[in-house]
Amino acid sequence: MSLFASTLRRAAAKTSTKAFSTSTSSLFEVLKEQVPARQEALKKLKAEHGNKILGEVTVDQCLGGARDVKCMLWETSLLDAEEGIRFRGYTIPELQKLLPTAVEGGEPLPEGLIWLLLTGEIPSKAQADSLTAEFHARSKLPDHVKAVLCDLPKNMHPMTQFSIAIMAMQTDSIFARKYQEGIHKSTYWHHTYDDMLNVIARIPEIAATIYRNSYFDECLDMQYDSSVDYAANFARLLGYNDPHFDELMRLYLVIHSDHEGGNASAHTTHLVGSTLADPYLSVAAGLNALAGPLHGLANQEVLGWIMDLDEEFKSKNLDVNKETITQFAWDTLNSGKVIPGYGHAVLRKTDPRYSCQREFALKHMPEDRLFKIVETIYQVMPGVLTEHGKTKNPYPNVDSHSGVLLHHYGLTQKNYYTVLFGVSRAMGVLSQLFWDRALGLPLERPKSVTSEWIVNHFKK
Ligand SMILES: CC(=O)SCCNC(=O)CCNC(=O)[C@H](O)C(C)(C)COP(=O)(O)OP(=O)(O)OC[C@H]1O[C@@H](n2cnc3c(N)ncnc32)[C@H](O)[C@@H]1OP(=O)(O)O
Ligand SMILES: O=C([O-])CC(=O)C(=O)O
Numbered sequence: 505m506s507l508f509a510s511t512l513r514r515a516a517a518k519t520s521t522k523a524f525s526t527s528t529s530s531l532f533e534v535l536k537e538q539v540p541a542r543q544e545a546l547k548k549l550k551a552e553h554g555n556k557i558l559g560e561v562t563v564d565q566c567l568g569g570a571r572d573v574k575c576m577l578w579e580t581s582l583l584d585a586e587e588g589i590r591f592r593g594y595t596i597p598e599l600q601k602l603l604p605t606a607v608e609g610g611e612p613l614p615e616g617l618i619w620l621l622l623t624g625e626i627p628s629k630a631q632a633d634s635l636t637a638e639f640h641a642r643s644k645l646p647d648h649v650k651a652v653l654c655d656l657p658k659n660m661h662p663m664t665q666f667s668i669a670i671m672a673m674q675t676d677s678i679f680a681r682k683y684q685e686g687i688h689k690s691t692y693w694h695h696t697y698d699d700m701l702n703v704i705a706r707i708p709e710i711a712a713t714i715y716r717n718s719y720f721d722e723c724l725d726m727q728y729d730s731s732v733d734y735a736a737n738f739a740r741l742l743g744y745n746d747p748h749f750d751e752l753m754r755l756y757l758v759i760h761s762d763h764e765g766g767n768a769s770a771h772t773t774h775l776v777g778s779t780l781a782d783p784y785l786s787v788a789a790g791l792n793a794l795a796g797p798l799h800g801l802a803n804q805e806v807l808g809w810i811m812d813l814d815e816e817f818k819s820k821n822l823d824v825n826k827e828t829i830t831q832f833a834w835d836t837l838n839s840g841k842v843i844p845g846y847g848h849a850v851l852r853k854t855d856p857r858y859s860c861q862r863e864f865a866l867k868h869m870p871e872d873r874l875f876k877i878v879e880t881i882y883q884v885m886p887g888v889l890t891e892h893g894k895t896k897n898p899y900p901n902v903d904s905h906s907g908v909l910l911h912h913y914g915l916t917q918k919n920y921y922t923v924l925f926g927v928s929r930a931m932g933v934l935s936q937l938f939w940d941r942a943l944g945l946p947l948e949r950p951k952s953v954t955s956e957w958i959v960n961h962f963k964k
Contacts, residue, residue, distance in 0.1 A: 531635060532697065534623050539693060539942045546943050563958055570766075571849060575950060576774065577943075578765025580621040580936045588856035589763055591617065592624045596759060596856050604629040606733050606754065607747070611864075614734055614757040614931060615639070618704065621762060621935035640730040640737075642705035649673045649706075653713045654723035662714050662923045663795035667788045669710045674784035676702065683780065692780075693942035699783040700934040707930055708734070711923050712741030719917050738927070742915070748868055749913040755864060756906065759857045760925050762932025766850070768793040769800065769926075773933035777940055778948040790933050791926045797844070800903070800925040805844035807907035807918040809836070810877055824877050826884050833888045845904030846885055847895040857902035861909055874908040 558574045565573050581591045591599060603612035603626065615635040619627035627635075652672045656665050674680065679695040687695070709726055717723040720743070729740045735753040739745070765774060773790030777783070794800035813832045817824050836843055848855065862882075865875045882900060889898035907921055953961075 529631070531619060531622065531631070531638070534625070535693075535697065535938075535942075538623060542939070543943060566953070566958070569849070576765045576771070576948075577945065578770070578774075578936055579624075579939050580932055581762040581764050583764040583850050585850055585852045588851060588853070591762060592620050594620070594626075596860050599758065600860070602626050603758075604632040606736065606750070611751045611755040612758050613754060614761070614928070617758045617761060618931050618935060621932060622938060636733050638701060639705040639734055642702050643709060643728070643730075645706050645709050646673060646676055648675070649710065650713060650724065653710065654717060656717075658718050658721070660718075661795070662718060662920045663791065663801070663926065665714045665718070666711065666923050666926055667791050667795070669714070670703070670707070670784055670788040670791065673703075673706065673710075674782065674788075677782040677784050678702075679782040680784075683782075689944065692944075693938060696783060696938050696941040700938050703783055703787060703934060704931055707927050708738040708741055711927050712738065712743075714923060715742050715917070715920055718920070744913065744915070746913060752864065752868075752909055752913065755860065756909075756924060757928040757931070759860060760902065760906075760928035762929075762935070764850075765936065767799065768796065769929050770933050770936070773937060774940060775948050777937045778945065783934055783937055786937055787930050787934060790929065794926055794929055795922055798842075800922045800929070802844045802901070803903035803906045803921045803925060804918045806903050807911065807921070809844050810874060810881075810908070811918075814874075814877065824880070826880060829877075829881055830884050830888055833885060837888075837892050843885060843889065846889060846898065846900055848897045848899075848901045851899070851901065852897050854899040855901045855904075858900045858905050861902075861905035865905070865909060865912075869909075869912045872908065872912050874911055878905060878908050 559572075561570075561573055565571055579592075581589055582593075583589050587595070589596070594602065599612050599617065599620075603616035603620065605611060606613055613632050613636075616627050616632040619625070619631055619635055649669055649672045653665060653669050656668065678698045679692070682691070682695045709728065712726060713723060716726070727740050727743075729737045732740070732750075733754075735757050736750040738757075739750050739753050744750075763770065765771060769790040772793040773786045776789040777786035781789075797805055813829065814824060816832060817828045822828055833843060862879075865872065865878075869875055881904075885900070886898040889895050906925075907918060910916075910921060910924070911918075
């Protein structure tokens, strides 16, 4: 757990008679209790440390995408270059042990993860179930959103459709309506809370409508099942009814949710939200960032790369093995392209999200042909990229593995994969957006300079 998180916990414990939720408290009750304590803790942090230095910024960082510049508050998760992500202080293996599950010994429920991201506390199974019920109760899509989706060209990229649908749903933003009515800023978080839960509740049906409409020409007849958890219902909406796929969906939605604040989708959501644009506008902006090939879209690119590799050597009657993969990797690099699914802006070791997907594959589909190719790629690619000598991290990231798992269960439409990533990412970025408004974080506006300014600055 980060020092700041533990400071906040201690502050919460001091300022509240019942600082931690009992196993039956509702999410809103828990947060209502936490907000004043966390506001106080942030005030104290500013008073005690406000004018101290967190780091310096070099010209390289200014020109190089602000790597490692510490200039954003993000409470829900923290990334370590070697160890990978911790959600509110917990690693993925810890969450697999601690969070409530749908089946004995199974994968964690995304509802439990959302509770943790928002409150910093591991929920009871009853609390996770209460959140499942809350999402089902809030899930009804406005009719016009369905109509918009059904009218979009089927060949429009699924991420473009996703963003359009969320923008269309912005008509329902309670935050935007209340703001227009002239509410007091101390109440922003109440309306952000409602918008956040409504968006998370409704995006499975949006995402599934995009899938069914784009690939099966079915738009209106969705099989919503409120008797099961969030991920299993999402699987039903997509058209899947396999307990192992449900488990994959639970794991997938948990691990893709949050990756501290600096990644492009999180940062964009946070930036747009800082203008007091409502959660719908903010998360749609974040999804547009996720749709870039250097970010979330890399999962689509990875499966494409594997398929191209397979095709190339099949057509030459050659096996896909260490040698042929190495040759294909060099062809990719020599044609000025990146190896999708490898490298990372922060990580310097294998992404733990890759490792837990690998564990899932070893448990459920060890003989899958594409999984075996991914395993062989993992054996050779770090060596190839090290020899290439450019990337600071020659190891795989989360996107390197997700496609083959989905493909195994029949979800083979790779252009759709980033939508699944987006359903999960919305959980993380909206949880932080809730705290942005609850803590009263200001408009984000870093300083930019011209190259001329930099030259002149060093002449002085
Ligand atoms: C959910 C996620 O967003 S995870 C990331 C998903 N994206 C990918 O998998 C795409 C492939 N990977 C990459 O393009 C990069 O590693 C990124 C975008 C993820 C990180 O970028 P950076 O922080 O700039 O990486 P880094 O500092 O290591 O880059 C140095 C050089 O190595 C190159 N490099 C980095 N990764 C790779 C790679 N996988 N293949 C080939 N070259 C690479 C960069 O393009 C850069 O080249 P340049 O000097 O010619 O511009
Ligand atoms: O952290 C990053 O820059 C990219 C990433 O892995 C994510 O957003 O999940």
